[in-house]
Amino acid sequence: xxxxxxxxxxxxxxxxxxxxxxxxxxxxxxxxxxxxxxxxxxxxxxxxxxxxxxxxxxxxxxxxxxxxxxxxxxxxxxxxxxxxxxxxxxxxxxxxxxxxxxxxxxxxxxxxxxxxxxxxxxxxxxxxxxxxxxxxxxxxxxxxxxxxxxxxxxxxxxxxxxxxxxxxxxxxxxxxxxxxxxxxxxxxxxxxxxxxxxxxxxxxxxxxxxxxxxxxxxxxxxxxxxxxxxxxxxxxxxxxxxxxxxxxxxxxxxxxxxxxxxxxxxxxxxxxxxxxxxxxxxxxxxxxxxxxxxxxxxxxx
Amino acid sequence: xxxxxxxxxxxxxxxxxxxxxxxxxxxxxxxxxxxxxxxxxxxxxxxxxxxxxxxxxxxxxxxxxxxxxxxxxxxxxxxxxxxxxxxxxxxxxxxxxxxxxxxxxxxxxxxxxxxxxxxxxxxxxxxxxxxxxxxxxxxxxxxxxxxxxxxxxxxxxxxxxxxxxxxxxxxxxxxxxxxxxxxxxxxxxxxxxxxxxxxxxxxxxxxxxxxxxxxxxxxxxxxxxxxxxxxxxxxxxxxxxxxxxxxxxxxxxxxxxxxxxxxxxxxxxxxxxxxxxxxxxxxxxxxxxxxxxxxxxxxxxxxxxxxxxxxxxxxxxxxxxx
Ligand SMILES: Nc1ncnc2c1ncn2[C@@H]1O[C@H](COP(=O)(O)OP(=O)(O)OP(=O)(O)O)[C@@H](O)[C@H]1O
Ligand SMILES: [Mg+2]
Numbered sequence: 001x002x003x004x005x006x007x008x009x010x011x012x013x014x015x016x017x018x019x020x021x022x023x024x025x026x027x028x029x030x031x032x033x034x035x036x037x038x039x040x041x042x043x044x045x046x047x048x049x050x051x052x053x054x055x056x057x058x059x060x061x062x063x064x065x066x067x068x069x070x071x072x073x074x075x076x077x078x079x080x081x082x083x084x085x086x087x088x089x090x091x092x093x094x095x096x097x098x099x100x101x102x103x104x105x106x107x108x109x110x111x112x113x114x115x116x117x118x119x120x121x122x123x124x125x126x127x128x129x130x131x132x133x134x135x136x137x138x139x140x141x142x143x144x145x146x147x148x149x150x151x152x153x154x155x156x157x158x159x160x161x162x163x164x165x166x167x168x169x170x171x172x173x174x175x176x177x178x179x180x181x182x183x184x185x186x187x188x189x190x191x192x193x194x195x196x197x198x199x200x201x202x203x204x205x206x207x208x209x210x211x212x213x214x215x216x217x218x219x220x221x222x223x224x225x226x227x228x229x230x231x232x233x234x235x236x237x238x239x240x241x242x243x244x245x246x247x248x249x250x251x252x253x254x255x256x257x258x259x260x261x262x263x264x265x266x267x268x269x270x271x272x273x274x275x276x277x278x279x280x281x282x283x284x285x286x287x288x289x290x291x292x293x294x295x296x297x298x299x300x301x
Numbered sequence: 302x303x304x305x306x307x308x309x310x311x312x313x314x315x316x317x318x319x320x321x322x323x324x325x326x327x328x329x330x331x332x333x334x335x336x337x338x339x340x341x342x343x344x345x346x347x348x349x350x351x352x353x354x355x356x357x358x359x360x361x362x363x364x365x366x367x368x369x370x371x372x373x374x375x376x377x378x379x380x381x382x383x384x385x386x387x388x389x390x391x392x393x394x395x396x397x398x399x400x401x402x403x404x405x406x407x408x409x410x411x412x413x414x415x416x417x418x419x420x421x422x423x424x425x426x427x428x429x430x431x432x433x434x435x436x437x438x439x440x441x442x443x444x445x446x447x448x449x450x451x452x453x454x455x456x457x458x459x460x461x462x463x464x465x466x467x468x469x470x471x472x473x474x475x476x477x478x479x480x481x482x483x484x485x486x487x488x489x490x491x492x493x494x495x496x497x498x499x500x501x502x503x504x505x506x507x508x509x510x511x512x513x514x515x516x517x518x519x520x521x522x523x524x525x526x527x528x529x530x531x532x533x534x535x536x537x538x539x540x541x542x543x544x545x546x547x548x549x550x551x552x553x554x555x556x557x558x559x560x561x562x563x564x565x566x567x568x569x570x571x572x573x574x575x576x577x578x579x580x581x582x583x584x585x586x587x588x589x590x591x592x593x594x595x596x597x598x599x600x601x602x603x604x605x606x607x608x609x610x611x612x613x614x615x616x617x618x619x620x621x622x623x
Contacts, residue, residue, distance in 0.1 A: 053470070074474075076469045077472070079469075083470070086470075094459065094460040095463060097456065097460060108472075113473065116452060117451060117453075118451055
């Protein structure tokens with residue numbers, strides 16, 4: 001379904017700010033696969049998703065959707081097959097347009113937009129049915145401007161907008177990270193349901209190890225622009241959060257950096273995990289994430 | 302007074318164009334100053350060469366659209382900053398317009414047939430019937446614009462101004478939308494120019510100077526007073542704003558100010574319209590409205606019962622991007 005072959009991307013190449021974001025990433029995602037992507041800040045997860053979606057054109061390598069080579073297509077031409085939900089809840093919908101108008105825009109994803117009426121009675125009926133599945137009561141507020149919704153409501157709407165027109169590939173980049181734990185949990189539940197019901201081929205970036213293990217049938221871990229390791233469905237079922245954290249720890253010994261990154265943050269967040277490593281400064285402030293399902297890492301972009 | 306209303310209605314077509322770029326596309330387009338003149342000049346030339354005034358009007362529309370196209374291409378293809386792209390086109394068009402007018406700074410149409418001749422001959426110009434006929438014409442333009450903005454293509458254009466990242470992710474080429482929007486906007490501006498030239502009986506090389514401020518004044522004034530909750534309301538507000546603006550000018554002239562002071566008055570009006578809403582009195586009122594909207598949302602979160610939201614979006618203040 002989706003194949004990424006030896007994709008490389010360097011930002012500000014040839015300057016002092018040179019940043020290798022993707023250093024030869026290859027990945028094949030089969031139809032119906034739900035791949036969770038983890039990795040520390042700056043590992044290249046977002047860049048990977050951005051090259052797939054077309055927001056960033058890779059320096060080299062190849063990206064295929066099915067048999068089509070889409071490596072150099074701009075974002076708007078890839079939208080026919082690829083749909084995405086942004087991390088920022090404000091980014092996935094148009095605030096001055098109404099819920100139904102946003103849905104109408106989403107319904108024509110990747111297709112030509114002509115001079116027929118955007119919101120018709122028939123379409124409105126369809127939107128109502130779709131919105132009901134969110135169980136947020138949005139179906140009663142079709143004419144309300146999206147800018148009036150809360151972040152959680154907007155993100156749930158974005159998710160529905162990205163998925164109800166049956167994309168071939170769905171990209172989720174920490175789409176619950178900007179929400180409070182409760183809302184994040186809710187949006188995660190909706191994600192799980194939608195992806196399963198529609199059997200969507202999905203790439204989901206998350207900083208939440210527990211979520212990364214629980215959701216989907218495959219897991220990849222990235223570090224410094226590469227895919228470090230991959231777990232298939234079987235391995236994933238057996239892996240624990242502790243295993244993943246151990247992997248993170250290995251990285252740090254290799255890199256020799258006393259970083260306070262996701263792994264560390266998670267350790268503090270999970271008091272159940274007795275990981276004592278005095279060499280790493282664990283601050284009390286980092287425990288605010290609690291043991292809830294919310295992503296605990298602050299966004300580094 | 303009546304003349305002021307008539308002018309206001311014709312200029313409203315230009316203001317609708319300004320609304321399309323500044324508000325819908327969120328693009329600060331300064332082409333307007335000269336695309337207005339281009340519309341007027343080309344229409345005048347067609348009439349002076351014996352063409353039908355209706356064809357002349359259409360030519361004004363098309364020529365205005367071409368002016369917009371140039372700005373759009375400079376911005377989207379040559380990647381020139383939008384503001385600068387408009388200024389460049391505007392500056393270049395000044396020379397082009399002079400060429401079009403055969404090197405003359407002024408073209409008189411007084412003895413020519415114009416689209417307003419039938420009105421004048423029937424003795425309707427300057428009467429209420431005349432105003433109503435003009436109003437009907439402007440409302441027609443408004444309705445077409447409303448209709449367009451509610452189509453699939455129009456929604457994409459609205460979203461382009463609102464959230465370009467989002468609309469790209471749904472497969473819309475935002476550059477294409479900007480090109481289309483700028484063409485359409487300046488076509489309306491050119492149309493307005495063609496009509497004004499015929500209405501006042503001449504085209505002048507300087508007639509478009511400051512037009513963007515007039516357009517903005519109409520949009521901001523109108524939407525500040527009459528709101529902009531939906532496209533239908535917003536475009537109506539623009540028309541009313543344009544008429545209101547002309548009436549203010551008429552009153553100012555009657556109060557003894559010079560026609561040459563009008564640019565100053567326009568600019569002051571825009572400044573007032575932008576600053577007044579920030580004053581405490583207005584702010585309190587605005588906060589109340591926002592608060593009410595927020596409460597309705599809250600109510601919806603706690604209970605997902607049916608809740609017809611009629612919440613008004615906060616008082617429209619000009620988008621400050623430029
Ligand atoms: N648009 C850009 N311009 C310049 N550098 C960028 C850009 N996008 C990403 N980078 C750099 O590329 C590297 C990888 O960034 P990326 O956003 O892909 O990481 P990430 O894995 O998503 O991290 P996070 O967990 O913080 O979101 C980082 O060093 C980042 O600074
Ligand atoms: Mg990221």
